[in-house]
Amino acid sequence: MHAYYADHFVLPLPEGHRFPMAKYRMLRDALAQELPGVQLHEAPAAATxxxxxxxxxxxxxxxxxxxxxxxxxxxxxxxWSEAMAERARRSVGGTLAACEAALREGIAGNVAGGTHHAYADKGGGFCVFNDIAVAARALQAQHAARRGARGPLQVAVIDLDVHQGNGTARIFQGDDSVFTLSLHGARNFPFRKEPSDLDVELPDGCGDDEYLACVEQALLALELRFAPDFVLYLAGADIHEGDRLGRLAVTDDGMEARDRRVFDWAWRRGIPLAFTMAGGYGRDIARTVQVQLTTWRVALSYHARWHNGRP
Structure with missing residues (x-):
């Protein structure tokens, strides 16, 4: 399974900055050491x-x-710095490359990405460019260029970061070819939400049972309203009980169950899926990395299922 990284393009952040830049290198190292079935590639820079x-x-x-x-x-x-600009393009390029790999093999991922707070004309919330929106449009452009293509490629965005994907929602408002689904903390950033096609707001302290029931209901609602050809999945680790910014209480087991539900949903329907890590701000960043590593472990198991045939 292909994975794309850009952690060696490090932003020169001031000491004490709350963004955990080191987590990306830690996750890449963990993938290399513990999941040899994941093939790591440097993310290309997204073209203008x-x-x-x-x-x-x-x-x-x-x-x-x-x-x-x-x-x-x-x-x-x-x-701003040259490294910030380069990393922003590489973060988008990693998701674009993951989409190309997923079209070939069913599943692929970006070790970073999920920059869903960026709007068309501005960034926000540690997000410079919106890799999810750029990837959806690139997929649609490639589809439209194919001989015999009928209608736009239908793309579903399943955003399970704890923060609402406001930039993504705004970019695709009124666009019937992209379905935006967001499960997020009701009282968390951004405090001014943008309407997605389906928003599910969660209370502070939401635990495994309630959270997983909401995921199940949301996937059912998505299927009733939309028939995707491709899925972009934001596997945010910031819903975890150990996250500094999340305010939810989903356990390690709940995180794994969430990922299994999403990957299984797409696999059973034969829908290619590219995933990104999105948020994760653990009090102990090593725990965040372990949560993310579990997402990759689950993804790798479903990648094997793609190669062993459909259900």
Whole structure:
């Protein structure tokens, strides 16, 4: 199973910054040591043409040239640097590459990605470019270019990060070819939500049983309302009980059960799926990495099922 990383493009963050940049390298090391079935590749940089399917030319230029106003930088949460701009393109490129691999093999993933707070003309919440939106549009463009293609490729975004995917929801509002599903903390960031096609708001302290029931109901509702050709899955680790920013109480077992439900749902329907890690801000970052490693372990088991035939 193919995985794409960009952790060696490290942002020069000030000491004490709350974004756990080290987790990406820790996860890549854990994948290399514990899951030899995962093939690690350096993420390519997304081309301007790909970014421009979603983002405004002015915003792309600001990121490339370092002319982003200070207020816009504060909204993102990262100071601008050449490394920040390069990492942003690589984060998107990793998801684009994972989509290409998933089309061939059923499942692939990005060790980073899930930057769902970025809008067409601005970033936010540690998100510069919206890799999910760019990937959906790239998939649709490739589909449209194929001879005999009928209608747009139908893409489902299953966003199970603890924070609502406000940027993704806004980008695809009114677009019947992309279904945006978000399960998130009702009282968590962003405090001004954008309407997704299906939003499920969760109370603080939500545990395994309630959370998994909501996942089941949401997947059922998705299937009743939409017939996807491709799934983009944000496997946020910040719903975990040990997360500093999550405010939910999903255990290790609950996290694994969540991932199994999503991968199984797509596999049983023969729908290719690309996944990203999205958020994860554990009090003990090593625990966050273990939660994410479990997601990859589950994904690898379903990748094997794709190669062994459909149910």
């Amino acid at each position: 043409e790909d970014l421009a399917r979603v983002h405004t030319a002015e915003y792309i230029a600001h990121i490339a040239q370092g002319t982003l106003p200070p207020m816009a930088q504060r909204e993102i949460g990262f100071p």
